[in-house]
Structures are given as C-alpha cells and as structure tokens.
Amino acid sequence: MGANINHHYQEVKESYLFAEIAKRIRTWQENNPEIKDKLIRMGIGDVTLPLPKTVVDALASASMEMGKSESFHGYGPEQGYDFLREKILNYYKNFSVDLELEEIFISDGAKSDLGNILDLFAPGSVALVPDPVYPVYVDTNIMLGNKVIFAHSGEENGFLPMPPKGEKVDLIYLCSPNNPTGAVYDHEGLKAWVNYAKENDAVIFFDAAYECFVEGNLPHSIYEIPGAKECAIEFCSFSKKAGFTGTRCGYTVVPKALIRGGQSLQKMWLRRQTTKFNGVSYIVQRGAEAVFTEAGEKEIQGNISYYKENAKIIMETLDALSIYYTGGKNSPYIWLKCPKGMSSWEFFDFLLEKGQVVGTPGAGFGDAGEGFFRLTAFSTKEKTKEAMERIKKLLEV
Numbered sequence: 001m002g003a004n005i006n007h008h009y010q011e012v013k014e015s016y017l018f019a020e021i022a023k024r025i026r027t028w029q030e031n032n033p034e035i036k037d038k039l040i041r042m043g044i045g046d047v048t049l050p051l052p053k054t055v056v057d058a059l060a061s062a063s064m065e066m067g068k069s070e071s072f073h074g075y076g077p078e079q080g081y082d083f084l085r086e087k088i089l090n091y092y093k094n095f096s097v098d099l100e101l102e103e104i105f106i107s108d109g110a111k112s113d114l115g116n117i118l119d120l121f122a123p124g125s126v127a128l129v130p131d132p133v134y135p136v137y138v139d140t141n142i143m144l145g146n147k148v149i150f151a152h153s154g155e156e157n158g159f160l161p162m163p164p165k166g167e168k169v170d171l172i173y174l175c176s177p178n179n180p181t182g183a184v185y186d187h188e189g190l191k192a193w194v195n196y197a198k199e200n201d202a203v204i205f206f207d208a209a210y211e212c213f214v215e216g217n218l219p220h221s222i223y224e225i226p227g228a229k230e231c232a233i234e235f236c237s238f239s240k241k242a243g244f245t246g247t248r249c250g251y252t253v254v255p256k257a258l259i260r261g262g263q264s265l266q267k268m269w270l271r272r273q274t275t276k277f278n279g280v281s282y283i284v285q286r287g288a289e290a291v292f293t294e295a296g297e298k299e300i301q302g303n304i305s306y307y308k309e310n311a312k313i314i315m316e317t318l319d320a321l322s323i324y325y326t327g328g329k330n331s332p333y334i335w336l337k338c339p340k341g342m343s344s345w346e347f348f349d350f351l352l353e354k355g356q357v358v359g360t361p362g363a364g365f366g367d368a369g370e371g372f373f374r375l376t377a378f379s380t381k382e383k384t385k386e387a388m389e390r391i392k393k394l395l396e397v
C-alpha cells in the first residue's frame, strides 16, 4: 500500500489549443522571416491596458501602510474585508439586487472559486456545461469524477442553450456574457434556467466575469431573476473589468436562501473558505476597493470603451462581409462563422498565411465550436483596424 492517486486526472483531456496555436505561429515565422513582424494577434484572452491610476495609487498607499506598525495588517478575514464587501453590496444595488454582507466572499479570482465550489457537492454529481465553453468548467468536474453533459449551442439558438427537456442534472454552468461566444442571456432566457434549476433542485453556477461589458436592459447578475437566490451561486472578477488578471481579486456570492440537502450552502462555503483559504492580500483588496470610487469608475469606463471601440471595428467589418457572428456588443469577444465553409483550423491557417492575423479556432472550445472562430477586442485600436482591413481585402468578393 502507498499513496493512492486520483485517477480522474488521467481523464482530463490534454489542453493543446494554445500550444498548437503557438506551434503553428512559430512554424509560419520560420518559413516567412521577411514578413514575420507583420503578425497581428487577435486571439488574446487577456486584458492589455494597464491598471487604472486610481487603483495603482490605492495599491501603493496600502503597501506603505503595511510598512508601519500602526497600520500593518496581518491575517485578514477569510471572506474578505468589509470595506470591499460593502462596495460590492452597493454595486449590486445598481441592478436592484439586495445582498447581505455575509453572502459576499472575496476571492483571488473567479477561476479558483469556480473550481473550489465543487467541494460542496457530492462526487459523481452530474454537471451540465454549455458547448462551446470556457474549459475550466469541464476539467474541474472531470478531475473529481463527475459526469459532464453538454448543452449544445449553435446558430439555431444564437449560442445560448436552453434547459434540457426531460433530463435531470445537479449542477449547471452558465456564463453570460459568454467566453468564447460573447452571447448574452436576456431576462427571459435566465428565467428559464432558474425555473429549471428550481424544478430539479439543481444549482446554477453563474459566471459573470464579463458583466461590466453588458449594455442596456440585459441582466448583469442572475439575481435580477426572481427566485435565483434559491438556486444560484454567482462568480465575478476584477480581472476583465479593471485589469486585475495579474493582480488577482474577485468575488463569489452564495445567498443564504440557497439550501440543498437541508444545509445552507452559504454556511458550508464559509466553513470551506475558513478552513482552506486565508484571504486575499490587504493591499489587493484596497486596490479593488478603488475600482468603486468615482475616479476609478471613470477610468475603468474609459478602458472598457476602448475595448468596445475595437469590438465595433471588428463587427463593422463582419457586417460589411455579411459574416454571421455573436458577441462584440456586450463582450470583448466576437465569435464568427468561418467563411467559405472552412473548418476552424482551416480558417486559422488561412488568416495566418494570407493576412498574418491570429485568432482562436472555435473547435478548441468544444465540438460545437467547429466551423467558428474567436476574435478579441484586447488588441490596440491601430492593430485592430489594420487586421480588419486585411481581412476585408481577403474576403471581399
């Protein structure tokens, strides 16, 4: 006898998408040294603009506090400091959502909590995951030996899958606005999911990482839907909103009204966090707090507008070429149908070789992504314009 390993790790598929992209770029550069600098990357899944000045100032002054005995901070509350939770609580009021402070948990980002949340559910649970999808949802379930069922999405439903009929699942992943498709649910769409979850005693994991891109009357939070507090946990992040991808801070909302198996999931999550997590750094939480100041909000809106301008340039190009796409409007992602019936990887090679533009093949996000392609708004305006001019020239009849 010795250590028995978790064999489910062998069942997780090798994530070859970004490695394969890098390999194809390298090969192309080696074969085309004279034009290799013309390459424009439109596949970036990370923000590119620096942290807002208001945030940097807050980080700096919190760092200075840590160097003085009268303002030093050691271990903080595992759930996060109240100064930040209060700001988040107030932010939700913008969407007419009333939360309690104890329902908000500060995290080091949405990705960790999206994986960790499975601690609260029995191994062998059945998870419903949209296809195409952010790969974290699938892999975290496979690692625990859970069963994954895919909810197919495509042109027929605008890449917004609806609840299955006559099928029961335990856990449901929704991401709106979606990565990779940029598609966003309206209130009606989310209501259908809330109803399904309540009928089946399922729990929805709502990934709101891109809520800051939502416009108009579309929902920012699943709690805008009546009854959602009884069936949904929401994950959000400062990563895409405020450029925190490398700084690390997010929040998870577990409502007190969420009861399964006679137990409060809010209490279970608190127990889980106080046991396995020691909180986000005081400095980073002060930086996140600055996101909600008037100056911070203004700077962040400026950054989001910049990305949205890029998205608009991409959308105008696709409109002119009559290419089907989702996203762009409420999202930094534009998910387009590969022209001329090309597969995802055929279009990748075509764009790289003929236009020196790099995007992400949709097939890398799941079977339903085949024949589609993701462009992102995270490049510079100049490069986005140049890339779109090249694509126009290539595809114009």
Ligand SMILES: *Cc1c(COP(=O)(O)O)cnc(C)c1O
Residues within 6 Å of the ligand: 108, 109, 110, 111, 112, 134, 175, 179, 207, 209, 236, 237, 238, 239, 240, 244, 245, 249, 250
């Ligand atoms: C970027 C992203 C996140 C945020 O992850 P962090 O860990 O907070 O940086 C969560 N979900 C999706 C779908 C994302 O694309």
